[in-house]
Amino acid sequence: MARSIYITSAEGHSGKSSIALGVLDTLSHEVERVGVFRPIARSITERDYVLELLLAHDGVGLDYDECVGVTYDDVHDDPDAALAKIVERYKNVESKCDAVVIVGSDYTDVGSPTELSFNARIAANLGAPVLLVLTGRAMDESRGRTPDEMRQIAELSFPELTAAHASVLAVVANRADSEQLDPICAAISAVADVPAWAIPEDPFLVAPTVSGIMSAVDGELLQGDSELLAREAMGVVIAAMSMENVLPRLIEGGIVVIPADRSEMLLAALTAHASDTFPSLAGIVLNGGFELSPTITRLIAGLDQTLPLITTELGTYATAQRITQTRGRLAADSQRKLDTALALFEKHVDTRVLLDALSLSPSGAVTPLMFEYGLIERARADLKHIVLPEGNDDRILRAAGTLLSRGVAKLTILGDEAEVRGRAAGLGVDIAGAAILSPTDEEHRQRFAEEYARVRAHKGMTVEAARDIVTDVSYFGTMMVHLGLADGMVSGAAHTTAHTIKPGFEVIKTLDGVSVVSSVFFMALADRVLVYGDCAVVPDPTSEQLADIAISSAGTAGQFGIDPRVAMLSYSTGESGSGADVEKVRTATALVHERRPDIVVDGPIQYDAAADAAVGQSKMPGSQVAGRATVFIFPDLNTGNNTYKAVQRSANAVAVGPVLQGLRKPINDLSRGALVRDIINTVAITAIQAQGTAQ
Missing domain, CATH: 3.40.50.300 (P-loop containing nucleotide triphosphate hydrolases)
Structure with a gap:
């Protein structure tokens, strides 16, 4: 029951x-x-x-x-x-x-x-x-x-x-x-x-959205970004006075009601909104049903502004009454x-x-939601500072708002501060707790250029050339991590994997004893979480690299509360097959045994023998891994990438990653199709990795 x-x-x-x-x-x-x-x-x-x-x-x-x-x-x-x-x-x-x-x-x-x-x-x-x-x-x-x-x-x-x-x-x-x-x-x-x-x-929880206000006044969107209609309106200002008296009364997140024939007041409100010295508005309602003159319409169009302009046939009193009676509600x-x-x-x-x-006992299973919540809780326990280089991406801003409100990490977002904060405000996202840093900030640029030139001196790098390189957001963010100005970096929503991780290879470099940077996906199934590696970075690993991937993956699994039992996957199990591909896996398995005898590992082993207890007992009796594997190491990127996507779709699993491993400090890559939820999870994972690095 x-x-x-x-x-x-x-x-x-x-x-x-x-x-x-x-x-x-x-x-x-x-x-x-x-x-x-x-x-x-x-x-x-x-x-x-x-x-x-x-x-x-x-x-x-x-x-x-x-x-x-x-x-x-x-x-x-x-x-x-x-x-x-x-x-x-x-x-x-x-x-x-x-x-x-x-x-x-x-x-x-x-x-x-x-x-x-x-x-x-x-x-x-x-x-x-x-x-x-x-x-x-x-x-x-x-x-x-x-x-x-x-x-x-x-x-x-x-x-x-x-x-x-x-x-x-x-x-x-x-x-x-x-x-x-x-x-x-x-x-x-x-x-x-x-x-x-x-x-x-x-007050924010009971504030109506701009779209709710537009509906209440039977209005239409005349101009502006429809994405910004979701912003909450924190109050209303009736522009029935002169410009000099209305402007001081503007409020952050306010709706300004302006008679549509008061074009001078409309232009003043738009100018104030675009200025750094006045509050950011949620929208403007033009009431009265008057049409703007072609000259004013052309002028506004030339401003290239995104603030929602809403028109309504209602008079000033009826407009104000309907807006003040509009109640916000908690909605999905x-x-x-x-x-x-x-x-x-x-x-x-x-x-x-x-x-x-309630006398409610925790479930023995681990659902995707439980796993994600565990990530958030662990990140909160010891706050780390994560840099997000892609401040011009709405998904990053929305994720940052959630991360800050839930206290998951300290954040620095790269970009022009006025533009980043302005866009966040327009989206109704609160990033007040984040630091905003321009990648062209001269003080940091010079320091990063000198350090990058030092690290890459063996490649002939000069400070002058480095000054241009470090303004790239991936390099800038990586240099922050390298110099301890941030504990980790998450990027890739708008950049390729290579663009995101190449600076890390050059500057942060790999851990001692690790020859290759690799990745894993956490595959959150209905009742448990598995680790798949490598599915994103190394196309065709050698036996030595495969052993490195297995050791790194076991470490990552343990760091995230998954007892590592490592299956070295192949198309044959045990001694049943031969050939170069099988021998590569067999050699890699022996290397893991030799280098890390504490890791529970077996291979070569087929996926079914690794995952299914009955098949595992039949094909590899007595194995500690067969039928009980939690970490699956694929022989190459082609196999790994296709398998994780097949399981993700066919089993309705939540794939969290790729999570990079092997670097001295954590840098993680996002898919360019990443959802806000993916970004939040990846930041939490990066923060947890940083906790381990700091120990």
Whole structure:
């Protein structure tokens, strides 16, 4: 039977969805199969955005329709019949999961005094303990509630829950006054002897997106980058004054409402946005339905600006009213909001206490999500400084925002500071915690040129020639790592593998006793993680290089918590085959035994004999590796690259890498098709490698 938790609130606008996301994320790191269930939805036909948000989380493999119980109308018409149907539909979800996050009703617009009681009744019938979410905002949301007010809300809520025989697991005071967190927790805990946590209000989480505002005012995008419509708007400025009085009132991330016939104000706002001395705007709404003159349109087009310009037929009052009434919500398409919500939850909720209260034991399996979470946790444990050379790539900026908000690493991003920060702001990505460094920065350029010329003096390198070379972002980033200004580098989203790793070969060089730089992929299968090497760097390794790859791969596996049992792959197993290719693998295996007798290794061995216990016992009885291999060493790049891609596609595995190994300091290459998630994982891996290098 799945362990479940019922998340409900005592009133609307509590931010319950962000708490549900935090709980779901926590559970997904502990067990294989996590489910979500929404007992009451507004409609069966109109999709529930909270449920969609949770279903979009990695590791949840359920369909939307099976996760919905009944509608509000069903409850109103026949509460008992609705409850019976909820239990029936929940049981179907429970049977497929190890843990289920159940999200109670919303209150908003359709709330009633008995709503908490009915949620408690559902929780009791589902056998799920309640995580009660209390809002720390007053009803008009103009101020935070005092600890005494929070105590009173708790005193009103607990009797309703216990009267329905619901068991209260813990309480979260969400959107609380940041200066009253501890007193609020103490006030709530005084009402009932359960854990209580308080999460502070973050205005960003309730800020609407520019696209949401555009929809609210029935607007259209006149000009600008549609990618920037996803940015959150942190306030509204009505440009009804003179230019001199409006400009000082501009705010960071603000929406400026300008009558479309006030072209001078429009040009002033665009100029201010482009200036380093004024706040970066989220967008401009031109109201009134007036068309811009051809001259102004041509002038704006010549500015080559990306700020969204939205037009609406509404008047100033109606436009302002609709914008101020537009409420932001946590949704799957806002990565920064997701990162912010998860970071707040992780910081202020003791997840170990929560899991212990649920009596949830960690799974023995390692899912892709568990492996990725383990990477993040290990990187956080000892923060390292990683340089990202490709600051002009949106994926890098989005990944940087997540890495910084989740506290995974310290970052330096290469590029022009105004351009990088401006683009990040336009994307709605917070990279305030990152250092931005230009590869043409004269102080660093001269220092790097002198050092590069020294290292490459045997190749005839001069300082003058080096001054040009080190301004290349890959060389600049590598020199930072070489001189200790960063602990590692991640690049390749917009550059070739050769461009990324060549400077490392020249400057950082290989570890003692390692003749070749190679790579591995972490292949995260449904229930375990394997290591494949080399699938990206060495085309046709010699026996000596193959032995190096095996030794390096075993070390990498051990560094990341995988017990290395190394299979030296070939098209034959044991003594059954012959030929140059088999002899290469046989010789490499003997070299590994000779150089590192502590490594558990066997070969030549075929993949099936290495991976399948029954086949391994048949073909290589008594082997410590056959049927139990965790590290697979391929005889050449052609075999390795094709195999990892075949397994990735056919087994739906998550391939993390390539992870370079053999260099004195960590540098890692990204695929040019890398997703933001890939970049985050690679930075975490690089940080962990740097932790090992520092020891």
